[in-house]
Amino acid sequence: MSHAQTRSRWILLRGLVREARHWEGFPARLAEALGEPARALDLPGNGELWREASPVSIDAMVESLREQLQAQESPGPYRVLAISLGGMVALRWAQRYPAEVECLVMINSSLRGIAPFYRRLRPRQYPRLLMGLLPLGHEQRERLILRMTTRQRDDLSALARRHAEWQQQAPVGRANLVRQLLAAARGYPPPERPPACPTLLLTSKADQMVSWHCSRRLAKRYGWPLKCHPNAGHDLPLDDPEWVVAAIQTWLTESGLTRCT
Template sequence: MTTWVLLRGLARDSRHWGDFPQRLAAAQGASTQVLTPDLPGNGLLRNARSPCSVAGMVAALRDGLAREGVLARGPVHLLGLSMGSMVAIEWARRHPGELASAVLVNGSARGLGPPWARLRAAAWPVLARAAWPGTSPAQRERLVLSVCSSRPHDPHALAAWTRIAQAGVTRPSNALRQLLAAAGWRLPPAPPPVPLLVVACAQDALVAPSCSVRLAQAWGLPLALHPTAGHELALDDAAWLAERCSAWAAGAPAPAEGDLRP
């Protein structure tokens, strides 16, 4: 059996994957298991306290998967989106034997770019408005979509994300802990001994895609570029991402598409 573990980003949870887990399972075949654990403080675990470090997030995820017997069945594949890519790298650094491979989507780290590239300056006032007290769930998710997706006016995505927000969101204190953990995490000096694929989206309005380019260049990793998607690649083009992940897990080379320079 092939097992994928999907890792979301800051203050997002397993519900925000939409139908991507099903698409990935279908692309991989009947013997594929796709797991979408929440980080403490998010989703089903929103009442828990978020770790203040990326290492703490790795420990929490491993504990949960170990209790379910997942890690005992053999190495798993990771897909990390945004902050989830930091968690994937830290996991690979600390426990490489538990991983078969990892796909790092639209990530960043200290050393890969200035703060206004890791979180693009134009997104700051939008996210501040989204977090402003009194902002309705629909207003907040519309603002988040405007910087996270290349199709921000998709009514289905907005309705789905609004329902998620109405059902329960990450507490501000936990979002702050996650933000501090991500801001303080630094890329290791050398790549871990795990096959890594870097994926960047040319229209990412939240995190500059040059961060992913620099990561691929620094570690000599393959880079796959989506020319039109935004930060939320699993929303903007789930089929493309599922195909890339499936090919990577099967050992096929990941072709770069388009041209993106730091």
């Protein structure tokens, strides 16, 4: 089988203390809709890499992703879909290694220097994040996270139980939570010029964690297209996966990116 058949066209990246399984089947849905392979990778400290210490810098997260792909002999360039902290990592990847990122979709992400801290992480969520440092049960912690990140799911109890099982299998330690928060807060200087790859911003106006104005400012700064969901939460792919897929399909067609190169 040729590299063109085996390589991963779309790479999906999650955010703070989330792992590949939290996409809840979205990679398969995206792959089917676009006719292009898609798979999710974990950042260090999460999922399959839960035993590793989470880097305290975005650059180190980028290097971890590149090492994973090199070890798997999965050649690029890649199309990258990333949410929140994952979006920060993906943008830095595209900035530092432009030949490796063909196009980029960022969901509910932010950058230091583009938006003030109280919009990058809404102050109302500070107490809940601090509660996440307490010795809570896995299901209790997952319910807490879902209350911060979702707005349109009516199956939160079932989701929390399933996510709690994953957390039991691959627990994210409190030290790694703090390290990931530190990496997100430190960020990196915003690029003077945007990466050359076509980029789409998706955001949720009802996001309770990160203000949608962060995406609006990114769009204005770099001239990127922005599509806004009127009432989904921070975890837009979990709240309305069909909307996300449709937005990406439309953008790929309008940008002339529908056919793989």
